[in-house]
Amino acid sequence: xxxxxxxxxxPAIMRAAAPLLLKGLGMTVLLCLxxxxxxxxxxxxxxxxxxxxxxxxxxxxxxxxxxxxxxPPLVLLIFIFFGLPFLGLDLPAFAAVVIAFLLNTSSYxxxxxxxxxxxxxxGQTEAARSTGLGRVQTLAYVVVPQAVRNVLPxxxxxxxxxxxxxxxxxxxxxxxxxxxxxxxxxxxxxxxxIVLAAAVYFVLLWPGVRLLSRLxxxxxxxxx
Amino acid sequence: xxDFQRLVFSFFNLExxxxxxxxxxxxxxxxxxxxxxxxxxxxALGLALATLRSxxxxxxxxxxxxxxxxxxxxxxxxxxxxxxxALPHVGIRMSGVAATWASLSLVLAAYAExxxxxxxxxxxxGQWEAARSTGLSFGQALAFVVLPHALRLTIPPLTNRAIAITKGTAxxxxxxxxxxxxxxxxxxxxxxxxxxxxxxxxxxxxxFVPFVAVGRWVETRFAWKx
Numbered sequence: 543x544x545x546x547x548x549x550x551x552x553p554a555i556m557r558a559a560a561p562l563l564l565k566g567l568g569m570t571v572l573l574c575l576x577x578x579x580x581x582x583x584x585x586x587x588x589x590x591x592x593x594x595x596x597x598x599x600x601x602x603x604x605x606x607x608x609x610x611x612x613x614p615p616l617v618l619l620i621f622i623f624f625g626l627p628f629l630g631l632d633l634p635a636f637a638a639v640v641i642a643f644l645l646n647t648s649s650y651x652x653x654x655x656x657x658x659x660x661x662x663x664x665g666q667t668e669a670a671r672s673t674g675l676g677r678v679q680t681l682a683y684v685v686v687p688q689a690v691r692n693v694l695p696x697x698x699x700x701x702x703x704x705x706x707x708x709x710x711x712x713x714x715x716x717x718x719x720x721x722x723x724x725x726x727x728x729x730x731x732x733x734x735x736i737v738l739a740a741a742v743y744f745v746l747l748w749p750g751v752r753l754l755s756r757l758x759x760x761x762x763x764x765x766x
Numbered sequence: 767x768x769d770f771q772r773l774v775f776s777f778f779n780l781e782x783x784x785x786x787x788x789x790x791x792x793x794x795x796x797x798x799x800x801x802x803x804x805x806x807x808x809x810a811l812g813l814a815l816a817t818l819r820s821x822x823x824x825x826x827x828x829x830x831x832x833x834x835x836x837x838x839x840x841x842x843x844x845x846x847x848x849x850x851x852a853l854p855h856v857g858i859r860m861s862g863v864a865a866t867w868a869s870l871s872l873v874l875a876a877y878a879e880x881x882x883x884x885x886x887x888x889x890x891x892g893q894w895e896a897a898r899s900t901g902l903s904f905g906q907a908l909a910f911v912v913l914p915h916a917l918r919l920t921i922p923p924l925t926n927r928a929i930a931i932t933k934g935t936a937x938x939x940x941x942x943x944x945x946x947x948x949x950x951x952x953x954x955x956x957x958x959x960x961x962x963x964x965x966x967x968x969x970x971x972x973x974f975v976p977f978v979a980v981g982r983w984v985e986t987r988f989a990w991k992x
Contacts, residue, residue, distance in 0.1 A: 545856055545857075546856055549855040549856055550852065550855075550856070608975065608978045609971075612970065612974035612977070612978050613933075613970055613971075614933035614935075614947075615933070616936040616937060616939070617936050617947055617966070617970055620950075620963075621963050621966075624951065625777070629773070629776070702838075706841035709843045710843060710937075712843070713940060720843065720847065724847065724851075727851065732855070733855050736844070736847055737852065739844060740840045740845075740848060744836055746839075747838075747840075748835060748839050750839075751839045752835065755835075755880060758880075759887065
């Protein structure tokens with residue numbers, strides 16, 4: 543028991559590691575603030591484009607979405623980080639991480655928003671158009687708001703996934719939360735910083751996880 | 767060399783590819799084994815936890831929800847790192863494969879428990895009551911009446927989760943599991959050429975494109991008719 547506390551919940555080591563972890567947390571938050579909005583925007587673009595029925599728009603989109611959903615995000619990140627230098631492009635770690643995560647998350651957000659847009663009946667579009675709204679106005683004021691509401695649990699779920707995804711950036715030595723914890727662990731030879739990092743992730747994401755479970759249960763209950 | 771030739775030389779170098787193909791294939795097989803093991807343990811454990819939860823014993827349910835939430839909120843990579851780098855400090859030593867398998871199984875079990883539980887909740891109460899009133903015990907009612915209904919509902923989300931967790935096997939590369947990604951990175955650093963990465967990418971596509979297609983099919987096949 544004592545060994546457990548000494549190794550996993552060592553207050554002295556946690557206190558010493560706290561400033562480093564706080565810096566790491568800052569990087570994690572920064573990554574989320576870049577990747578989530580850009581991913582949602584990209585996904586919305588994908589979803590709106592997929593409402594176009596022309597084959598030359600549809601097929602490349604399906605290929606894009608399936609391709610980047612098929613790749614494990616870590617694989618994508620490694621290939622961009624280690625592969626691009628062979629093309630003569632030396633990207634800083636932050637840029638590689640952002641590009642990899644954007645390709646991945648925009649595909650997921652795109653699929654979710656597409657399902658949302660399809661769930662809004664065509665009567666809504668027709669009614670909106672017949673009141674004199676333009677195409678863009680119809681999408682912005684009538685279709686997209688309802689689409690977002692219909693797939694809100696999936697959107698929240700994916701956003702939680704993106705936040706957890708940022709931990710992969712540690713693999714290419716971007717100093718985010720997990721990387722900071724691992725550096726602190728290797729300096730102190732004590733795994734308490736990793737436990738602390740896990741706790742920080744938990745505190746950060748737990749409200750989202752609870753909210754998500756509630757929304758999912760309510761959705762299922764409303765369907766029966 | 768022209769730019770195009772340099773591109774081909776760096777990314778599609780047949781000679782390098784031939785040299786690293788066996789290693790990538792080994793990684794491919796290991797990835798599949800690991801995924802099958804994780805899905806089997808994760809789903810079984812998830813179903814067991816959901817069954818426990820359906821007993822509706824307050825303190826048990828709270829403990830269960832806390833553990834499930836913990837596993838859903840902490841990134842899987844952090845859990846793998848904890849298993850592999852932290853547990854040895856208290857005398858629990860495991861290989862990279864075991865750490866990856868255990869971590870991913872636990873994470874999948876947490877998601878699966880939520881999904882199974884939501885499925886059980888979605889079965890109308892009348893089904894329970896009818897089953898119990900015909901003389902089935904709680905366990906029989908659950909096994910023969912409620913779960914068969916519930917499982918149908920859970921197939922699409924479980925398929926998606928299983929695919930997602932299979933992608934998580936790539937995280938094993940962080941703790942030295944010789945799966946596809948590790949083999950590709952090793953090949954790339956030994957040969958100083960990006961072709962092993964291309965091979966690795968191709969291996970992942972071969973592995974996952976059918977999954978994505980099956981996922982699309984399952985979603986339409988088992989969709990709720992509204």
